Every structure is written in structure tokens, then in C-alpha cells.
Amino acid sequence: xxxxxxxxxxxxxxxxxxxxxxxxxxxxxxxxxxxxxxxxxxxxxxxxxxxxxxxxxxxxxxxxxxxxxxxxxxxxxxxxxxxxxxxxxxxxxxxxxxxxxxxxxxxxxxxxxxxxxxxxxxxxxxxxxxxxxxxxxxxxxxxxxxxxxxxxxxxxxxxxxxxxxxxxxxxxxxxxxxxxxxxxxxxxxxxx
Numbered sequence: 660x661x662x663x664x665x666x667x668x669x670x671x672x673x674x675x676x677x678x679x680x681x682x683x684x685x686x687x688x689x690x691x692x693x694x695x696x697x698x699x700x701x702x703x704x705x706x707x708x709x710x711x712x713x714x715x716x717x718x719x720x721x722x723x724x725x726x727x728x729x730x731x732x733x734x735x736x737x738x739x740x741x742x743x744x745x746x747x748x749x750x751x752x753x754x755x756x757x758x759x760x761x762x763x764x765x766x767x768x769x770x771x772x773x774x775x776x777x778x779x780x781x782x783x784x785x786x787x788x789x790x791x792x793x794x795x796x797x798x799x800x801x802x803x804x805x806x807x808x809x810x811x812x813x814x815x816x817x818x819x820x821x822x823x824x825x826x827x828x829x830x831x832x833x834x835x836x837x838x839x840x841x842x843x844x845x846x847x848x849x850x851x
Contacts, residue, residue, distance in 0.1 A: 691774040692835070698774075699767050706766075712757070719760040720744045723797065727755070730798035738802070748805020751812070759819075761797040764827050768793060771835060777842045785838045792834055796827065 705711055724744045731738030731748065739747040744755040753759075768789035772782050800823050808815040 688839070691771065691776060694774045695767065695771040698770050699763075702766055702770070703763060706762070715762075716757040719757060719762050720755050723760040724755045726794065727798045727801040730795075731802050734802070736802050736805075738805070746801055746805070748802055749809040751805045751808035753801065753804060753808065755801075759801075761793055761800075761827065764793045764797075764831060765790065768831060771831075775835070775839065775842075777838070781838075781842055781845070785842075788838065789831070789834060792830060793827070796830060 706715060721743065724740060724746060727746055728738055728740040737749055741747060741752075746753050746755060769786065772786040772789060775782070775785070777785060800819075804815065804819055804823075807818050
């Protein structure tokens, strides 16, 4: 075998090993996210059991209705709460149901925080960031949906069901990447 062929085979083998190492590193980094999806799906399935839902749903709906109301009031938004679980923004009435509470995103970020490779201190800090972000954005969702409903009621369900869920998904993923990179940088400085 010529030197040229040996070098080619060596380079090819080296590339395969590097690809394998990159794949393993990617799986290692995404493992908390993958575990979170599995546990999240299982817990969401449990929450859909009628006996469990009848206990959990009223608490989430009440919390969300009051928090959206007071959040809007703090921002001087024309929001009213005529009765539980109804909100009116800009003369557009909305009924708050379990799916409006962002419970699935709260649940997801709690599980993600548990499985992420952060120190205990960073877990508490990041959980606070996650929960605060979901809380603020969910309250902003009610306010914007009131305005969407008052100006374009035909778009209300599309924006609520698709646009906001996609935004929440990107938001949670973006915050996780940001905090993961920050945690990685902190681990690098500690090890140096």
C-alpha cells in the first residue's frame, strides 16, 4: 500500500472518529432536554386523568386569571375580571381555561431544571429565570390576545393556539441554551 493511500485511510478514520465524538458530545449536551421531554409527556398524561385534572385545573386557572388581571392593572391596561375565570381586555372577553395557564411550560421548565447539569445554586437561579419568563410572557399573552380579539376576532384562535405556543417553545429553548452556555462557561473557569 502506498503512503498516499495510507494517509487517505488514516484521514478517513480520523474523520469518522471526530464525527463519532461530536455525535456523542451532542447527545451528552441534549440528554437533559431529551429526558425532560419523556418525563414531561408522562406527567402531562397524568394531568389529563379527570380525577387529577379536577383538582389541579381550578388552582392553575385561578392563579392565571388573577395574575393576568393584576399584571394588566400594573401596566395600566384596560383589563377587567367580571367573574372567575373571565378576563376582558379592550372590551374583548376571554374565558381562562387550563390550556391558557401555560401549565405545560411551567411543568417543562421545572423538569428541565432538575435534569440540567447545573450546580444547585445555578438550578435555583435558572428556575427563577425560567418561571419568571414564562409568567411574564403568559400574562403578556392575555393582554395581546385581548387586543387581537377586539380588532381581529377571526385571528384570535389561530394566534392563541399556534403563534403563542410556538413563541413559548422558542422562548423556553432559547433561555435554556443561554443558561446552558453560561453554565458551561462557569464550569470552564472553575476548572481552569
